[in-house]
Amino acid sequence: MASDKPTCPAETTIALVAGRWKLMIILRLLTRTHRFNELQRDLGRITHRTLARTLKEMEEAGLVRRKDYQEVPPRVEYSLTKKGITLEPILVEMERWAEASAAESRSAAS
Numbered sequence: 001m002a003s004d005k006p007t008c009p010a011e012t013t014i015a016l017v018a019g020r021w022k023l024m025i026i027l028r029l030l031t032r033t034h035r036f037n038e039l040q041r042d043l044g045r046i047t048h049r050t051l052a053r054t055l056k057e058m059e060e061a062g063l064v065r066r067k068d069y070q071e072v073p074p075r076v077e078y079s080l081t082k083k084g085i086t087l088e089p090i091l092v093e094m095e096r097w098a099e100a101s102a103a104e105s106r107s108a109a110s
Contacts, residue, residue, distance in 0.1 A: 013090070016061055021046055021054050023091065026080065029064065030088055033079040063087070 017023055021043065028034060028042055040051050055078060058064040063084035069075040 016063070017087065019054060019057075021050065022058060022063075025051075025054065025058065026063070026084060026087055027091060029078060029080045029084065030091070033077050035075065035077055039078065058084075 017026070024043055025039065028039060034042070036051070036055075039055075040046060040048065043051065046054075055064055055066070059066050062081055065079050065081050067077045067079070069077075
């Protein structure tokens with residue numbers, strides 16, 4: 001019987017941040033703490049349900065911290081945990097790669 005466990009460390013990382021919105025959420029939370037509606041506004045077309053589910057998955061994975069102030073009206077803030085912050089160098093490298101790839105494509109087209 002095949003195991004569902006990742007077979008290499010890269011697979012573990014990919015499984016942790018896979019999904020349409022997780023990397024975008026991490027990028028925003030790297031700059032500062034956000035409230036739920038701020039994140040939803042910043043992300044654009046994400047639905048309330050999808051954002052709530054994604055943040056819950058990220059909280060369960062230890063990437064995001066949720067702070068509920070127990071106030072009326074409700075105030076809940078999200079920030080990255082230490083584990084979440086450790087993803088920053090990976091995202092920076094991904095950005096560098098994308099920029100280099102785009103520059104290469106522009107050069108090849110001209």
